[in-house]
Amino acid sequence: MPLLVNREIHSIDGHAEPLAFSEYLELDAAAQASIKAIRANGEDPVDQLLLLASRFEMIALEFPILRDGRSFSIARELRVTGFSGQIRAVGETSRDKLQFLERCGFDAVELDDELFRREHLEAYTEISVQYQGAVDQPLPIYRQQEATA
Amino acid sequence: MYIYNEVDQRLVDERVAQYRDQTQRFIAGELSEDEFLALRLMNGLYIQRQAPMLRVAIPYGLMSAEQLRVLAEVSRDFDKGYGHFTTRTNIQFNWPKLEEVPDILERLAKVQLHAIQTSGNCIRNTTTDHFAGIHPSETEDPRPWCELIRQWSTLHPEFAYLPRKFKIAVTGSSEDRAASQVHDVGLHLVRNAAGELGFEVLVGGGLGRTPIIGKKIRDFLPAPELLSYLEAILRIYNLKGRRDNKYKARIKILVEAMGIEAFTEQVERHWQTLKDGELRIPQQEIDRVSAFFADHPYREDAAADLTLDEKLDSNPEFRTWYSRNTHPHKKPGYRAVTVSLKPHLGAPGDISALQMEVVADLAERFSFAQIRSTHEQNLVLADVAQADLYEVWQVLTEHNLARANIGLLTDMIVCPGFDFCSLANAHTLNIAEQINRTFEDLDYLHDLGEIRLNMSGCINACGHHHVGHIGILGVDKKGEDWYQITIGGSSREDASLGKVLGRAVAADEVAATLERLLETYVVLRVEGERFIDTVRRLGVAPFKEAVYAVAS
Helix, strand or coil: CEEEECCEEEECCCCCCCEEHHHHHHCCHHHHHCCCEEEECCCCCHHHHHHHHHHCCEEEEEECCCCCCHHHHHHHHHHHCCCCCEEEEEECCCHHHHHHHHHCCCCEEECCCCCCCHHHHHHHHCCCCCCCCCCCCCCCHHHHHHHHC | CCCCCHHHHHHHHHHHHHHHHHHHHHHCCCCCHHHHHHHHHCCCEEECCCCEEEEEECHHHEEEHHHHHHHHHHHHHHCCCEEEECCCCCEEECCCCHHHHHHHHHHHHCCCCECCCCCCCCECCCEECCCCCCCCCECCCCHHHHHHHHHHHCCCCCCCCCCCCECEEEECECCCCCCHHHCCEEEEEEECCCCCEEEEEEECCECCCCCECCEEEEEEEEHHHHHHHHHHHHHHHHHHCCCCCHHHCCHHHHHHHHCHHHHHHHHHHHHHCCCCCCCCCCHHHHHHHHHCCCCCCCCCCHHHCCHHHHHHHHCHHHHHHHHHHEEECCCCCEEEEEECCCCCCCCCCEEEHHHHHHHHHHHHHHCCCEEEECCCCCEEEEEEEHHHHHHHHHHHHHCCCCCCCCCCCCCCEECCHHHCCCCCCCCCHHHHHHHHHHCCCHHHHHHHCCCCEEEECCCCCCCCHHHCCEEEEEEEECCEEEEEEEECCECCCCCECCEECCCCEEHHHHHHHHHHHHHHHHHHCCCCCCHHHHHHHHCCHHHHHHHHHHHC
16 A cells, blocks of 8 residues: 655555554553554544644544545644644545645545556646645735745 | 636646546546546536536626637537526536536636536635625625635635535625525625724525524624635534535534534634634735726716617617616616526526627627626626617517516526436426416516515525525425425525425416415505515415415
């Protein structure tokens, strides 16, 4: 299974499966201290995740089904509140979500896609105009122009 | 109107290339049906009963004559020579070929048109008052704000996979011609005591299976914070809206479940982290966008014309059309003209390629080369000098676009129904025709006065039946089309939801039922009272009694 990290292809193999955030919350403090990677989704308490995020090196955010877009907002909130570790998209990810994922603060994407090819990285540059500020480009279009003027 | 700069154009061009690639990958089998579904929907392409259907965005209902000509061209070259205007002020083509859609989009992009986010679970086309910028009672022109929303919402990376679709309407007048109270978000431009511009913000309105009138979330939002506030609402909705049941996924259900106070509290709390930030719109940008909507160079002497009165005096047909299909304008000597897409026997909202060209031509000659589409499925030439009205009327009449029925019973809002739509339970176009045949007499229609009749072919309510003075909902009963009638709805500033009149009626009884309903109104009304006002005064009961007594 390919893992994209900052647009480069790596392999996921050999990495331990991150612990579900709900299970993490059940652990005692000592056990929690050893956990550096978790996975979460829109069903988890987002406020709590934001509060505890700095404890982790990696947070995997799930897209349980194609149409579930909650993790876009969670990633964005994680970045806005200062999380600097890896945010990895897992589940129903696809080539056609890559650019939106990156814009919302994901720097890694697990692709469950056997058809994945190197050309698919072109998805990152298909649309060069960004009307909205996001994590990659914090300024909305009207401030981008101001900044370059 | 807003004209693309190089950046705006680049986005649309790149989007066409992106969609062409997605279509090719789908045809080559590299994209699953499900994956392609989400992608094509975000580009306005449905697969319908007969064929694919492509919905092209008319941002806030404003288009140039050049754009309308290209829409005519597209309908001729890629479709069956006609298009259909929708309640979202967009235009639909019913017969494009899936593999040709990228070519259509390329053609559209050359005149700054696109199909981005005209369907799918994302922020849809923003709608507004079709008399924006010209109505005498307007506080402020809403269109610059619509354009700012258009840009902010276009390919928003965070809000492309919302729980469900999201619709925003903006008005700039105390009169509501945009059905703003039945939108996910309704925005009303207002001024506060200090004279500053801002928005009254409503949230959680909508039609569909669970019709709800929007609730006020904020009395006054400073105008430059429009996008930061919308972003706060959308983020809360994206995180908390239901994902388990698509019929309970709209923001209105979330607002009902949380209660407006709790929802407001969450939005306001989140907004505190966004306001005065990057999303605040600088005055310079507001000025830049507003400049595109500045007044046209009106003729100062337009009101000095004497020919209009002569024509009105000498031609009763013209006079009738003038009184029904033209509307006040802020500039003396000018009128707004509604082009009726509700001919005697024809699908409401449909327009042929030739008619599109005729309207484009009239716009170029008499209305500063601009046309508006209305959520009531008509077109508007907003700036016609009174001296030109007679000629405009003559040309429209010649092309079956001047039926003097605007605001009357036959000015129906009607979804395409079972003939085209794969969601529909019942036909609508045959019922519209039946109503047209029964209520053919123009004098009687005028005597009945202002009546908004809205019809949907299923519970999804694309024809806004809940907010029709008379609403008709098609339902399927054991394979037969039946119709449930509601009365007392309104989408205006006095918004209300219609109440069910009684049991559903068979397809061949709809018009006869309306006849009995309206005869009852004529008996019960006091001098000058509109149908809706009589219903409000007396309630449903007397109408129900009269209508069903005859039938039993």
